[in-house]
Each structure stands twice: as C-alpha cells, then as structure tokens.
Amino acid sequence: MLDKIKDALSKAFEGAAHWFRRCAGADELGLWTLGAGVALIVLGRLTRAGWLTVPAAALYLLAIYRMLSHDVTRRREENRRFKQFTGRCGVAVSQWFNRVKNTRKYKYFRCPQCGARLRMPRGLGEKTVTCSRCGRSFRKKA
Numbered sequence: 089m090l091d092k093i094k095d096a097l098s099k100a101f102e103g104a105a106h107w108f109r110r111c112a113g114a115d116e117l118g119l120w121t122l123g124a125g126v127a128l129i130v131l132g133r134l135t136r137a138g139w140l141t142v143p144a145a146a147l148y149l150l151a152i153y154r155m156l157s158h159d160v161t162r163r164r165e166e167n168r169r170f171k172q173f174t175g176r177c178g179v180a181v182s183q184w185f186n187r188v189k190n191t192r193k194y195k196y197f198r199c200p201q202c203g204a205r206l207r208m209p210r211g212l213g214e215k216t217v218t219c220s221r222c223g224r225s226f227r228k229k230a
C-alpha cells in the first residue's frame with residue numbers, strides 16, 4: 089500500500105517536473121510586468137485609489153501566464169521586442185540627460201532639413217553649421 093502511494097507521488101512529481109521544465113520561465117518582460125504591478129499597488133495605497141489593484145492583479149496574472157506558458161518561442165520574441173523597445177528608451181533618456189547637463193556649454197538645435205539633433209558651443213556668435221547627417225549648411229547663432 090505504502091509503495092503504491094510512493095509510486096503515485098513519484099510519478100506525479102516527475103510529471104510536474106516535466107511540465108515545469110517546458111515553461112518559458114521568468115524573463116525581463118515578466119519581471120517588469122511584476123514590478124509595474126507592485127508599483128500600481130504602492131501607488132494605489134499612497135493615493136487611496138483602491139481600484140488600482142485591478143490592473144495590478146491583471147499584470148500579475150499576465151506575468152504568471154507568461155512564465156508558465158509552454159510557447160517558449162513566442163515568449164522569447166515578446167521579450168526580444170520588449171528589450172529592443174527599452175533599449176531605445178534608455179538611449180533617448182540618456183541623450184536627454186546629456187542635453188540637460190550640458191545646456192550651459194552647448195546650444196542644441198535641429199537641422200531644418202533632416203531634423204538631426206545638432207549642437208555648438210555657446211558663445212561662438214553666428215556661424216555656418218553643416219549638418220553631419222545630410223550635409224546641409226545654414227547659419228546659426230549660439
């Protein structure tokens with residue numbers, strides 16, 4: 089009797105282990121989803137907006153669904169696109185911080201033809217600027 093129970097439990101654990109090995113697991117998108125859920129809970133507590141627990145719970149469920157999903161290819165593609173997006177956001181944020189940091193040293197402006205961001209040291213007076221992207225020349229005062 090005890091051996092039968094042991095065998096049944098062993099088979100159940102093996103089955104569960106096999107099932108969990110096929111799961112996609114945690115990735116960056118999953119962790120960010122959980123983090124956003126926690127942020128919503130904290131924000132809901134601070135602002136006494138209890139309804140924020142609903143989208144937070146939805147984010148938790150989405151994160152759990154993604155971690156337990158067996159469609160690993162699709163989950164990896166979603167994570168790759170998420171990382172690509174956050175990479176672009178990170179570059180944009182770091183460029184913005186650089187512009188704010190150096191705003192006393194440089195005058196920042198855009199090329200009137202192609203829209204490229206350009207800069208020139210402040211205090212030079214009016215100069216002819218040549219865009220490094222499209223090659224257009226124009227006068228600019230800094």
Ligand SMILES: [Zn+2]
Nearest residue numbers: 199202219222
């Ligand atoms: Zn240009």
